[in-house]
Amino acid sequence: MQIYRIDHVAQVTPDLDAQVARLSGLFGFRPVRSWDDPGEGVRGARLEIPGSRGQAWEVVAPSGSGSSLQTWLDEHGGRPGLHHVGAEVPDLEAVQAELEVRGIKATDGARGRWLEASLSPPEHGPGVLWRLRGPGSLDMCGDSSASRAVTGSSDGPSLGIVALDHICQAFHDRDVLARWYQDLAGFVQVWRTADEEHPDMADLVLNIPGSAICWEVIMPRGEDSFISRFLDKGGPGAHHVTFEVSDWDEAMAACSHHETPTFDDEEGVTDGAAWKHTFIHPKHTGGVLVQLFWEERPGVWVRSDKVPPRWT
Structure with a gap:
């Protein structure tokens, strides 16, 4: 398909x-x-x-x-x-x-x-x-003859989102799911972490041909992985959705304005360019774990050439 x-x-x-x-x-x-x-x-x-x-x-x-x-x-x-x-x-x-x-x-x-x-x-x-x-x-979106056009505006600052970057799914084995998606629908692996890079997880990213949105697969590693707890609780479902923001300070100011806390903040430098990311808990987003990231230069937060694909 x-x-x-x-x-x-x-x-x-x-x-x-x-x-x-x-x-x-x-x-x-x-x-x-x-x-x-x-x-x-x-x-x-x-x-x-x-x-x-x-x-x-x-x-x-x-x-x-x-x-x-x-x-x-x-x-x-x-x-x-x-x-x-x-x-x-x-x-x-x-x-x-x-x-x-x-x-x-x-x-x-x-x-x-x-x-x-x-x-x-x-x-x-x-x-x-x-x-x-x-x-x-x-029709599956409600955009049928029964729907109506609406307009809306908001007061105060927003996160400054510039793209929906990817959807993340938790699964017990990233390669099993990646091969399945490749065979089923032509998903293409473009990036993966090295097996030992993180003590509690490993991940990879798949491009979906024709779509600007990517698909991430995360799997547990070690004895006390947050992904294992997620899988035990709800099975191999969607874990989070990730958005890119244009200005990190403005995004954090918007979170403060809307009384929305963040957690698991991280930052670093790759190839001489800075990046930052954080999460917003589902109770503050209407039920979806949201990840936000900013990068000083396109491609430094997730590099497609970081680790070559291991499977075909």
């Missing part, structure tokens, strides 16, 4: 308006569409991410009775979180056939206009939910 591009990242929340306000304020996202479809059981909003043309952020909330989103929230103790990654494929029927061959269960949505499925190896648990659509329709 082929993924043409990642279209959006979606999070589910019990309070749509509050989450849209948070994303508009601290994150500087711009609301562009909204919808309310009790028949489908969903209210939603689509927001533009600065610097990420073609990719958006979607917020969905339960609407009406019997909403599957309400079931999702109930199963997660009422806590908001990342719901799915939306992507466009050239041929939806071909994708469905490929998934069936691989034993991946897919669910039809919007009367067959999109599919929902985890693209991870089915024997390793649920993984990350993807919502896939063919060309010519944005």
Whole structure:
């Protein structure tokens, strides 16, 4: 199968308006569409991410009775979180056939206009939910005839995000998952840490052909890895989402203005250029662990030539 591009990242929340306000304020996202479809059981909003043309952020909330989103929230103790990654494929029927061959269960949505499925190896648990659509329709985002255009503005400073850089998935073996994604959808490995570089983790980064957003895979190392605890708690799902900011001091000032703490701050110098990164806890973002980074020169925070790929 082929993924043409990642279209959006979606999070589910019990309070749509509050989450849209948070994303508009601290994150500087711009609301562009909204919808309310009790028949489908969903209210939603689509927001533009600065610097990420073609990719958006979607917020969905339960609407009406019997909403599957309400079931999702109930199963997660009422806590908001990342719901799915939306992507466009050239041929939806071909994708469905490929998934069936691989034993991946897919669910039809919007009367067959999109599919929902985890693209991870089915024997390793649920993984990350993807919502896939063919060309010519944005119904999976609510951008149908029932949606309406909206405009929004925020007061105060924002993070100064310039791009959605990558989505990170935790998995027990980075090479197993990377080979699977390469074989399934043509993901290409471009970067990896050396096996012994970190005491508690190892990672690699995959390019998704046609998309500006990359896919990171992290795996546990050692006896007390935070990734092991994550996998024990929820399985091999999405771990965090990473954004690039244009000015580090302004981003930290925006966090202070919006009373949003950060943690695990790190900084360094690579090839003579500085970089910094930090995290924002899910309780301050509406249920998604967010990583922020800044680099003095493009390519020094994650260098594609740092360690050559070990597998083909």
